[in-house]
Amino acid sequence: MKDEIIAKLEKRLGRLHARLRLGVEADHEAQVFGQGINYFHFENLPWSHAVIRVCLIVAGIYGRGRRNAARVDVKTNDIRSKKIPATFDEYTVLQLSDLHADMSEEAMKCIQAILPGLQYDICVLTGDYRAHTFGPYEPALESISRVCSKISKPVYGVLGNHDTIRMLPDLEQMGIQMLLNECVVIERDSARIHLAGIDDAHFYRADNIEKAASDIPPQEFSILLSHTPEVYQQAAHAEFDVLLSGHTHGGQICLPGGIPITLDSVLPRHMGSGAWTYHEMQGYTSVGAGSSVVPARFNCPPEITLHRLRAMSRLSPRKDERGYAV
Numbered sequence: 001m002k003d004e005i006i007a008k009l010e011k012r013l014g015r016l017h018a019r020l021r022l023g024v025e026a027d028h029e030a031q032v033f034g035q036g037i038n039y040f041h042f043e044n045l046p047w048s049h050a051v052i053r054v055c056l057i058v059a060g061i062y063g064r065g066r067r068n069a070a071r072v073d074v075k076t077n078d079i080r081s082k083k084i085p086a087t088f089d090e091y092t093v094l095q096l097s098d099l100h101a102d103m104s105e106e107a108m109k110c111i112q113a114i115l116p117g118l119q120y121d122i123c124v125l126t127g128d129y130r131a132h133t134f135g136p137y138e139p140a141l142e143s144i145s146r147v148c149s150k151i152s153k154p155v156y157g158v159l160g161n162h163d164t165i166r167m168l169p170d171l172e173q174m175g176i177q178m179l180l181n182e183c184v185v186i187e188r189d190s191a192r193i194h195l196a197g198i199d200d201a202h203f204y205r206a207d208n209i210e211k212a213a214s215d216i217p218p219q220e221f222s223i224l225l226s227h228t229p230e231v232y233q234q235a236a237h238a239e240f241d242v243l244l245s246g247h248t249h250g251g252q253i254c255l256p257g258g259i260p261i262t263l264d265s266v267l268p269r270h271m272g273s274g275a276w277t278y279h280e281m282q283g284y285t286s287v288g289a290g291s292s293v294v295p296a297r298f299n300c301p302p303e304i305t306l307h308r309l310r311a312m313s314r315l316s317p318r319k320d321e322r323g324y325a326v
Helices: 001-013 013-032 049-060 060-072 105-117 136-150 167-172 207-215 228-238
Strands: 072-083 091-097 122-125 153-159 176-178 182-188 191-197 222-225 241-244 274-278 281-287 303-311
Touching: 001 013, 001 167, 001 182, 013 167, 049 060, 049 281, 060 105, 060 136, 060 274, 122 241, 136 241, 153 222, 182 207, 191 207, 207 222, 207 228, 228 241, 228 274, 228 281
Parallel strands: 072 303, 091 122, 122 153, 153 176, 191 222, 222 241, 241 281
Antiparallel strands: 091 303, 182 191, 274 281
């Protein structure tokens, strides 16, 4: 089975990408933590989960945190650009991120109940399907499969720092078109936009934005999927119009007012959740639908997000009280 998966990955990704990703994963599993933008990863310490859980239990708030983590909000975000073709006005992209499905079963059940009532044109998954960064991944795939059965196609995805490349064949068999330093053209009538995705940039360092963007004409609207928003500078200079990401969980356990204690990311804190801009690029960092380390959240509810494209040429000008455009 191992050789069969390797053969599939080499055929799908090319020998170099497959061997690179598998090699780094093997090194990671041997030493539990290392090789990332941040060398030290607290989440990879075997005792960290138990320590945090015990602290929350002793404080008497663990149950509340679990209930918070099970209630998934539906957020909306408008993306306005003059480069969006008129035929793509109100085109809607559903984003699910950081499912950590084998740890976040209650949140997954909530998502499955929500999905049939949503209207969208495509769905994108921005990585971290499994709870741990090493070990078995079959339970996560089983849970993801149940979620995917409720998602309307087409679905596109990228891998995160918790995901092994060995998951790729099964994810694509579920109907998710994975984008690993690749780009697809989405057409509507005679117009088109571009959707690109990169392999994990936070831990495995297998991203290649240049390759993903190489066939995108600069005058045409483009969206980049990345698990981590830490590539915001490279994405903006590569002339992407939008960056959709996750990874940060918005802090997950936050102070009142949603102030994160840590984001485990190298980026400005205002980019740690929600909508933001950098130069000409718009970004959105999802706080995620699942939970990491412990299935508990405080002052940072889980979310799935509906991004609505708005063609600037189709927007009605704002008018004053006399009816004049302002």
